[in-house]
Amino acid sequence: MSNMILIVDDEEDIRTSLGGILEDEGYLVVTAENGTDAIDVVREEVPDLVLLDIWMPGMDGIQTLGQIKQLFPEMTVVMMSGHGTIETAVRATRLGAFDFIEKPFSLDKLLITVGNAIKLKELRKENLVLRLSAQKEHDLVGATPAMESLRLSIQRVASASTPVLITGEPGVGKELSARVIHYLGSRRDRPFVTINCMAIPADLLYAELFGYERDGGPEGAAHKRGRFDLADGGTIFLDEIQELPVDVQTELLRVLSENSFERQGGQRPVRCDIRVIAATSRSLEAAREAGSFLEDLYHRLQVVPLHICPLRERLADIPLLVRHFVNQFHQREGWEPMQFSAEVLELMQGYEWPGNVRELKNVVERILIMVAGPVVTAGDLPELLPSLASTAAPEDGGGEQCSLTAARQQFEREFIQQRLAVCGWDLERAALSLGLERTSLHRKLVQYHLTPEKGTGA
Template identity: 45%
Template sequence: MNHVLIVDDEAEIRTSLEAILAEEGYLVTTAATATEGLTLIRDAAYDVVLLDIWLPDRDGLDALAEIRRIESANLPEVVIISGHGTIEAAVRATKLGAYDFLEKPLSLERTLIVIKNAMKARQMREDNQEFARQLAIKGTVTGQSVALKALRQQIKLMAPTNGRVLIFGESGTGKELIGRAMHSESLRKDRVFVELNCAAIPEDYIESELFGYRNSAIPGGPPEKRGTFERADGGTLFLDEVGDMSLKTQAKVLRALDEQRFLPVGASHAIHVDVRVIAATNKDLEEEIARGNFREDLFYRLNVIPFYVPPLRDRKEDIPLLVKEFLQEFGQQYGRPHVEMNEDALSALRQYHWPGNVRELRNLVERVLILNPKAARIERKHLPMLVYRESRDAAKNLGKGEEFGSLLEAREAYERDYILKKLDECNGNVTRTAESLGLERSHLYRKMKALGVAIKE
């Protein structure tokens, strides 16, 4: 239900407009002053505001200028209304960002048309903003392993269809990237990609996140909220960690998939949508079905096109390409676009087992860049202790011996990474790190400087 705010000091106009718009299916709120109207706009989401120029506490055009200064991505369209309309006022209102200008006495037909068009304009603005955001994070699947080549081929084949997709894989393998890649190569690529992490939303709120709500169904929330199904209309909805949904929510999602319509919380009319659903999970859903935790019928609705994303330990030949990509990403972000990683460090990364998969590798690359601000090349000694310890053990098993040239080099490498580990545990706070190491703060600073550890608090 679209929400209209009427700001006018004439009670008769507020009452009549509220009755007419409510009959047309709009949710209506009214205010008698600019101050009251601005407070409402800051506290809740409105699609259209009908704003009178002549208000008792301030000029309506000044109020319009203040609305435009509010820091929000969801500002309403504003229609100025006035009983003393002039060309000058209309021009000024337009320059300040008003959608249209209506003169009193209001024509009912024209008012309804202007509100309807303003609603469409706001929705188009929202869609364009979301589309621009999606272009900036378009999905790419990096890797030249046999598994990744097969996955890209499968994406290319299946993306243009409307079949529902279920992506399996461990946490951190890049399931969301696969979903984005599917969307960017689909027939819906010019529409929005909306994602929802089902495991991150409390059970009491998951239904309202999926389907939205009307008439202040959520205590303390705005009067209404568009759910992810509604926001994804015409595009793609990515449901991450779908195996964490409750059985009650699963039943409602099943119905929405079957009927392509749903009922927002607190609403009396269903909303029809055209949505392609891509779901992802790190659980064995067939095992969850056997345990009674997941609906079998929902599984078969979602599992039209199954995808499996292999863990990083099964495609270690992709590590150099991923490292190069992450170095470029974070190098640009931190003003160091030409940093590289030498082969010895890459070899250590290939020998590590990567329980956190690609996400862990990405975090490691960012951490190494942050903690080594002067390094032009990332070497094995710059890597976290856990990584090079495991790679050293692997080297021993292969009969290759230690990688350090001297006892001093090995000791410095151990000290350096032990300090990095403690810094990480203390969230980068040098004072707390010094306390945990039993050192004076100044002593730790000198040690960090000698070992080439970045000082960052």
């Protein structure tokens, strides 16, 4: 679809000649002879670019520009004038004009300016799409009261810069919640830096977080910027914050109270503008009472506490989470989409999920890789997830688990093996014969340990 350009000029000759040039370049052109008509066209057509003359009777170009920007702040406008001044150009730029071109037009200058303006429009559109995509990627999935309450709390705190403390068991989504806070806030275009305080030796944490100068670093290194330098203007997420040594806690308290820190071996404060989001899977209050966590830092972090409940307390969200992880996997890998049967989802909702959402995601991806066919059924679970399948496996009169699932799997395995033998292990022909995609057949081979060398797969 061609980009639409609105030409606003009180001189008909200019509208005609300029319109002809742009139409020859493939643009769709509409025109208006005054500011009032231009506003009407903008409302109805929403053009990709406006070429706006400054000197017009009635509503001049500067006034028209102001009204256009009120209606559509992101609309790209290029000002035109035969006798413009620097003062006028500066005023137009402050109101949001993209550029300023003089009459009579240089054809090359005109086409370059129009081309650059259209590119800016496309870049803004791409940026919006990427931003919406990023927000969707960092959505909090769930419709239970616990998730609705968490989502509402995050929306309230996102616009502030106060510290946030997120608590919850491992795997519940503390880092994801921190990212949502960051992307919903005013710092979304600045860095989001994460660090797991448990993953770095205690004697290296200070230098890792705050950097070092001169002989303050290991092996005589002269200078290194830390994670707080990298996060300046944005957000830093400190996971398992209870693992911070006391000297690092002291410097973190300084960041929260004075917006500055000192590098290891440094002699001067470094200014910073950083939002701190901390998380822990343990009790900070217990650490404070034991004397391993500073009292002042504890209270600083408690300004906005958020708790994320374990998955076992919101099992009704599992179908939504499964669908979300399936869509993520499909978009990332490009495999054909799969569905989980109602029976499988019911089994999943009867499981305790000690690893929480992280465990659920890993299980879903394992199933998507190992199971063939468009629908995941209960018969696919015993071999892959015996602990999950056993949570709701029925028993017969003899006290043994129902053998229907095993019988179904055995029949499918033997049937696939037979077709493969008939087709001489030509996977393309065998998949066509079985009515499967080749990738689905391949996953079945993995699931049932079938190989041409072993024949039976035993």
